[in-house]
Amino acid sequence: MTKKTATIIGAGITGLTAAYGLLKNGWRVRVIESSELLGGLAASVDLSGVPVEKYYHFICREDHELVSFINELGLGDRLSWREASTSCFIDGRIYPFNTPFDLLNFSTVPLTQRIRFGINVLMSQLRSDWYDLDELPAKPWLIRNIGLKAYGAIWDPLLRIKFGKYHDQVSAAWIWHRIHRVARSRTSMLAVNSYGFLQRGCHDLISGIYGKISTHTDFELLRNARVRKIVVDGNSAKGVELATGEFMASDAILSTCAIPGFLQLVDKKDGFFEKLASIDYINVVCMLMLVRKPFTENFWLNVNDPSISFNGVVETTNLNPRPDLDQSKILYIPYYTSADDPKWRATDEDLYDEYVTALKRIKPSFSEDDILEWRVFRDWNAQAVCRVGFRNVMPGFETTVSNLFITDSSQYYPEDRTLSASVRLGRQVTELIDSKGQTCNGSM
Ligand SMILES: Cc1cc2nc3c(=O)[nH]c(=O)nc-3n(C[C@H](O)[C@H](O)[C@H](O)COP(=O)(O)OP(=O)(O)OC[C@H]3O[C@@H](n4cnc5c(N)ncnc54)[C@H](O)[C@@H]3O)c2cc1C
Structure with missing residues (x-):
């Protein structure tokens, strides 16, 4: 029997979960990722020689799909749960909450x-x-x-x-x-919220999945490779074209990139694609700081102060102490914004100056000398805007082009965007692709 080939666009958690499932079901799987890093929004970077997530991630007790996947991957002993406090900075004071x-x-x-x-x-x-x-x-x-x-x-x-x-x-x-x-x-x-985390955050998860799939003979990963076009013949997807012009034939194609990115890959206009185009997305810009000492004792600090342009500080080392960071602490300052917002276009240095001033306002004893390292990360279309009536807008996995499937953060609705929901989408779309591959093509 000839094995079928699935091409997955994107090596985020959804794409890697789908790759894992399809390999298990006997497919040949090719994952194409435009970045050097694996993990998409859950990717980690090297900070002082230690992998640290670009964006903070906490796990909730209701995140059953993620927890079961962590166990299936044999990473259960790296998952811990702890109470993590929240506070609000308002009227110049920090209130525990x-x-x-x-x-x-x-x-x-x-x-x-x-x-x-x-x-x-x-x-x-x-x-x-x-x-x-x-x-x-x-x-x-x-x-x-x-x-x-x-x-x-x-x-x-x-x-x-x-x-x-x-x-x-x-x-x-x-x-x-x-x-x-x-x-x-x-x-x-009466308890404080308790959240889960992996020892080295998402790095453990992404490297855990990759460790399982990378040794499979039917697996192929292309990094630093951008898909520029999904090639459709008649009404059937035949393969993808890379930015280099190379064509790669495929029996099934799964796009896991955010819908605005996906729409740039397909030259098709019908009601389904128009509906996709009607969903608005918002970008994320997030400062990551490695600091010498704790900023607060909170995991999450809501900031409600008209003189401060961001709305929260997430101090993940107050959830996951990260002993591998040698006493240093991690702060994230996230901000969601659209492309027309000056903050999206601000230079990293301008954001840094603005945020350091704001951090000093929240905690007057905070000093620039406390900062060991800092980075700014930006991602387009990080979150779908879930407007009123979104239930009628959210797309399914199947498109109007046969053999072409999509996953996207809009499909989590009404859930917030989570790793757990991404794992669920990855698993569900695997089942769908597999069932279509068997029933439509019958050669597996
Ligand atoms: C600031 C922030 C905080 C978060 N906090 C939490 C949290 O606390 N808990 C939680 O559970 N979740 C959290 N999340 C959500 C979580 O990170 C996402 O749900 C999840 O990572 C989405 O995975 P994905 O694979 O669906 O998409 P992505 O991670 O977006 O993956 C898509 C991939 O496709 C690639 N790609 C795009 N276009 C192309 C192309 N043309 N060719 C090749 N590759 C392409 C991209 O490079 C990317 O790697 C957070 C997200 C953000 C941004």
């Missing part, structure tokens, strides 16, 4: 709104249906439930971190799932 007692002390918000906030978290934790929330915008839904002051202090910064200028267009279903997932990651009502 973890337990019902912290909520009672969060005096910047009126007491009745604090109580309504707690009730909303509890109700969201218990709720499982979300279709009616898809019809409502998050902002008025939250304000109605918890009050304006509580919204401004607590959820507005988070929505701004995630969606930038689109923060008030996001559906209530999206924020409901975010509250639901995080709330279910605490072990009891």
Whole structure:
């Protein structure tokens, strides 16, 4: 029997999960990745000789697909769970924001709104249906439930971190799932949220998958190789063309790049492709700092201060202490933005100057001398904007071109973009490609 060849565009977690599944199912698999690094948004870079994720990643207790995959890969002994605290910087002060007692002390918000906030978290934790929330915008839904002051202090910064200028267009279903997932990651009502992490973060996961698939004789990886075109004949995908002009024939093609990138690869216009083009995306720009000593004791610090242009600081070493970093600490300052925002075009040095000033405002004793290393990472189309009614817009895996399949962050909805959802998409699309390969072509 001749084996079929699947080409996967992108070596992020979805592409690598699909490669793993298809190899297991007897396919010949070719992964094409435009970057030198594996892992896409979950890639790691070398910082002082140690692999550190470009972007922070925490795991929640509801992330069952990811946890089961970690175990399947034999990485279960590298997964740990710890309590990790959250605080809010508001009115020049840092307020702890973890337990019902912290909520009672969060005096910047009126007491009745604090109580309504707690009730909303509890109700969201218990709720499982979300279709009616898809019809409502998050902002008025939250304000109605918890009050304006509580919204401004607590959820507005988070929505701004995630969606930038689109923060008030996001559906209530999206924020409901975010509250639901995080709330279910605490072990009891009175406990601080607890999150999971791998010893060396996503590096363990990505190298763990790669370790399994790279030794397979039917696996081929092309790094630093950009697909510039998906070649379609009639209404069937036949292969891909690389930026070098080389054509690579394929029985099935899976694009795991964000939809705007995918649309540049296919010259096809019909209702399906027009619908894809209607989804807006937002880019991410994130500063990573390696610092000499802890900035705060929090994992997550919401920042709500009009003089500071970012909305949060994520200090991942307060979740994962990373003993391999020799006492140094890691800070991420994420910011989601569109291409027309000056911040997207700002130089790394300008961002650095701006962020150091802001960090000093949050913690006056912070000094530039505390910074050992810093980098700025940018990715286009890092997050789909999940507007009201998004349920009717999110695409399936199959396209209107036969043998051509897609995965994209819009398919997680109403979930936030997570590694776990990426693993789920990778597995589901594997099953679909496999079933189509067998039923349509019958030569496996
Ligand atoms: C700031 C930030 C924080 C996050 N925090 C968390 C978290 O705490 N917990 C969590 O679970 N998840 C988190 N995530 C989400 C998680 O990183 C993503 O869900 C996941 O990595 C997406 O994987 P993917 O493979 O679907 O896509 P990507 O990682 O985007 O992979 C797509 C790949 O395709 C490649 N590619 C694109 N176009 C081409 C082309 N033409 N030719 C060849 N290759 C191409 C890209 O280079 C990329 O490697 C976070 C993401 C960000 C940005």
